[in-house]
Amino acid sequence: MTVRVFVPNDTTALAMGGDALAQELAAVATQRGLDLELIRNGSRGLCWLEPLVEVETARGRVAYGPVSVADLPALLDAGLLEGATSHPLCQGLTEEIPYLARQHRLTFARIGVIDPLSIEQYCDHQGFRGLERALQMAPAAIVGEIKSSGLRGRGGAAFPTGIKWETVLNADPGQKYIVCNADEGDSGTFADRLVMECDPYMLIEGMVIAGLAVGATRGYIYLRSEYPLARRILDTAIERALAAGYLGDSVLGSGRAFQLEVRLGAGAYICGEETALLESLEGRRGMVRPKPPLPALKGLFGRPTVVNNVLSLAAVPFILDRGAQAYADCGVGRSRGTLPVQLAGNVQRGGLVELAFGITLRELIEDFGGGTLSGRPLRAVQVGGPLGAYLPATQWDTPLDYEAFAAVGAVLGHGGVVLFDDTVDMGEQARFAMEFCAVESCGKCTPCRIGSTRGVEVIDRIRAGDRPEANLSLLNDLSSTMVDGSLCAMGSMTPIPVRSVLQHFSEDLRPTDNRRR
Amino acid sequence: MDLHPDFTPNPVQAAIAAWRSQPGALLPVLHAVQDSLGYIPRDAIVVMAEALGLTRAEVSGVISFYHHFRTTPPGQHIVEICRAEACQAVGARQLEAHAKSRLGLNYHQTRADGQFSLEPVYCLGNCACGPSIRIGDVVHGRVSEARFDDLLAGLAIQAVELPG
Numbered sequence: 013m014t015v016r017v018f019v020p021n022d023t024t025a026l027a028m029g030g031d032a033l034a035q036e037l038a039a040v041a042t043q044r045g046l047d048l049e050l051i052r053n054g055s056r057g058l059c060w061l062e063p064l065v066e067v068e069t070a071r072g073r074v075a076y077g078p079v080s081v082a083d084l085p086a087l088l089d090a091g092l093l094e095g096a097t098s099h100p101l102c103q104g105l106t107e108e109i110p111y112l113a114r115q116h117r118l119t120f121a122r123i124g125v126i127d128p129l130s131i132e133q134y135c136d137h138q139g140f141r142g143l144e145r146a147l148q149m150a151p152a153a154i155v156g157e158i159k160s161s162g163l164r165g166r167g168g169a170a171f172p173t174g175i176k177w178e179t180v181l182n183a184d185p186g187q188k189y190i191v192c193n194a195d196e197g198d199s200g201t202f203a204d205r206l207v208m209e210c211d212p213y214m215l216i217e218g219m220v221i222a223g224l225a226v227g228a229t230r231g232y233i234y235l236r237s238e239y240p241l242a243r244r245i246l247d248t249a250i251e252r253a254l255a256a257g258y259l260g261d262s263v264l265g266s267g268r269a270f271q272l273e274v275r276l277g278a279g280a281y282i283c284g285e286e287t288a289l290l291e292s293l294e295g296r297r298g299m300v301r302p303k304p305p306l307p308a309l310k311g312l313f314g315r316p317t318v319v320n321n322v323l324s325l326a327a328v329p330f331i332l333d334r335g336a337q338a339y340a341d342c343g344v345g346r347s348r349g350t351l352p353v354q355l356a357g358n359v360q361r362g363g364l365v366e367l368a369f370g371i372t373l374r375e376l377i378e379d380f381g382g383g384t385l386s387g388r389p390l391r392a393v394q395v396g397g398p399l400g401a402y403l404p405a406t407q408w409d410t411p412l413d414y415e416a417f418a419a420v421g422a423v424l425g426h427g428g429v430v431l432f433d434d435t436v437d438m439g440e441q442a443r444f445a446m447e448f449c450a451v452e453s454c455g456k457c458t459p460c461r462i463g464s465t466r467g468v469e470v471i472d473r474i475r476a477g478d479r480p481e482a483n484l485s486l487l488n489d490l491s492s493t494m495v496d497g498s499l500c501a502m503g504s505m506t507p508i509p510v511r512s513v514l515q516h517f518s519e520d521l522r523p524t525d526n527r528r529r
Numbered sequence: 530m531d532l533h534p535d536f537t538p539n540p541v542q543a544a545i546a547a548w549r550s551q552p553g554a555l556l557p558v559l560h561a562v563q564d565s566l567g568y569i570p571r572d573a574i575v576v577m578a579e580a581l582g583l584t585r586a587e588v589s590g591v592i593s594f595y596h597h598f599r600t601t602p603p604g605q606h607i608v609e610i611c612r613a614e615a616c617q618a619v620g621a622r623q624l625e626a627h628a629k630s631r632l633g634l635n636y637h638q639t640r641a642d643g644q645f646s647l648e649p650v651y652c653l654g655n656c657a658c659g660p661s662i663r664i665g666d667v668v669h670g671r672v673s674e675a676r677f678d679d680l681l682a683g684l685a686i687q688a689v690e691l692p693g
């Protein structure tokens with residue numbers, strides 16, 4: 013009987029040798045006359061096990077990882093194709109791997125399970141059911157469903173998605189747009205990438221539903237150029253969805269149109285900011301626009317526009333299919349639903365962890381992450397990307413919840429959690445925050461453009477022992493100027509990581525030879 | 530119409546023809562030109578500006594805003610090193626220093642022998658398995674100094690084996 017073997021095809025699996033492994037497996041299968049069907053699935057998001065090979069058995073899928081080409085002969089000898097569990101790389105039944113079993117996967121229920129480009133498999137796993145329901149509903153009812161789900165934007169600002177949609181629905185009639193923000197610029201984040209590479213029809217479905225809800229007939233996915241594989245997969249998925257009638261002039265014969273295309277960014281962090289993104293889509297420099305006007309009223313080409321993060325749009329099919337309540341049932345306080353967290357940096361078990369809001373950072377780091385990769389003590393955790401705070405041990409009991417993070421001066425952002433062991437030089441990290449702002453500032457505001465460059469210089473002087481007291485107070489003033497005088501969060505939030513270092517790791521801002529190492 | 534097999538449409542004209550009727554055409558045109566030529570030549574700027582109804586200054590301003598676009602020819606291989614935090618946490622700074630000395634390049638430089646260009650990048654989405662680098666369209670994870678050297682050696686072999 014033909015055995016089905018899965019070798020994932022996402023950026024991380026490939027970066028860890030997935031393609032070479034798949035080729036070798038196919039070659040060995042021919043050599044040994046093995047009867048196997050090789051399927052390139054998406055990733056389960058258990059990045060530390062990539063490439064994670066799965067074998068379908070009567071008991072379910074059995075996982076092996078991380079598998080290298082050199083491991084293959086021994087694995088096959090040990091009974092890989094029978095799902096034998098004796099080999100040390102065997103992780104048991106995939107669904108029972110604790111990291112996966114303990115998650116609450118709503119958005120990521122399908123990733124790694126199916127072939128990302130198979131519409132048939134997508135439909136077999138609840139795909140397009142939300143769209144079918146939405147096609148029966150009035151626009152205001154769809155918007156109402158999203159509002160009652162409590163979904164808040166997952167791109168960073170956590171703005172209620174339903175309210176944004178309602179504004180666009182009630183804006184001037186005429187051409188409207190759905191823009192998916194797939195710029196995913198934050199270091200330590202890759203959840204958007206996983207959605208696009210491993211379950212692209214979910215994003216397409218979410219965007220079509222958004223179009224039906226607000227009366228938009230055209231959508232753009234603004235994708236960062238750093239994701240070439242996501243580009244190829246999305247383009248193919250869009251082509252197939254169009255051929256199957258899920259996109260085009262009459263979505264599933266409803267007479268309602270939705271056209272979708274991918275547009276590439278070009279390596280500019282600021283183009284993740286929604287107004288800079290719109291400028292870029294219009295073919296200009298990515299300069300931030302003042303608000304108002306809100307993009308919801310005057311967005312792309314001056315028309316009413318929904319701009320939503322990939323994860324916000326990806327949550328929509330579930331909400332429409334299973335109902336707002338099913339989504340709102342998870343979470344705490346005003347943070348409803350699930351948060352896809354990404355564990356990254358110096359971590360044993362890095363990967364995607366989708367959980368209801370409310371788990372503490374410590375549980376996440378220890379129970380899921382398993383501590384540092386180096387095995388050394390953990391020293392700092394940066395949450396929420398380059399504009400997010402570095403949290404010291406005393407703050408690790410903070411629950412993952414937008415309000416709880418705000419209360420300790422931190423942000424959840426797009427859910428990136430980056431671990432640093434005790435070899436980190438936090439002065440270097442504070443300097444990098446300023447340097448990154450200097451490199452990526454759009455240049456419109458002086459405090460952001462010039463202030464960040466001054467910030468780098470001041471931190472260098474502090475670290476060199478040049479009048480540290482005076483320069484520390486200068487750094488504080490400079491941070492306040494950036495907070496007060498910046499048009500967008502690039503300039504106003506760069507001081508967050510810097511100040512978290514001043515506050516919690518100030519020993520690292522002393523001159524190098526006076527420090528503990 | 531059947532085209533002569535040797536016929537290659539000017540990539541700049543082809544990009545303009547493909548995109549000019551679309552709103553917001555400039556970035557896709559720039560991508561298409563850079564994808565086929567490796568960079569955006571000065572002559573192309575003039576042609577694009579004229580075709581899209583923009584000034585040369587506008588087109589140049591857009592090119593200079595985005596880190597991805599370049600106006601000088603790249604090396605045969607563009608090596609991008611992730612400089613962002615999650616990779617820093619697992620040794621990206623050391624890898625960066627190693628890469629610079631191995632290639633004899635600073636960022637934004639191209640070797641005189643035309644083999645390599647070195648560029649910084651801020652996150653490749655492989656943050657759970659860093660340090661990460663990208664060579665061409667391929668991302669590599671857990672790149673130690675030794676693995677970096679192996680990857681370079683692999684490219685050098687390819688360069689010899691490939692005709693032309």
Ligand SMILES: Cc1cc2nc3c(=O)[nH]c(=O)nc-3n(C[C@H](O)[C@H](O)[C@H](O)COP(=O)(O)O)c2cc1C
Nearest residue numbers: 165166167193195196197284285286320321324501
């Ligand atoms: C400097 C900066 C960078 C940003 N980068 C991103 C990004 O990469 N992806 C994203 O979805 N939102 C990003 N945002 C947030 C967007 O401006 C916007 O809030 C978001 O796309 C709205 O979608 P949501 O409501 O679904 O979160 C960024 C904001 C700023 C200020």
Ligand code: SF4
Nearest residue numbers: 454456457460500503
């Ligand atoms: S804060 Fe910085 S990035 Fe934001 S608009 Fe001002 S200059 Fe541009």
Ligand code: FES
Nearest residue numbers: 611616653655656
């Ligand atoms: S931080 Fe290096 S790949 Fe994301």
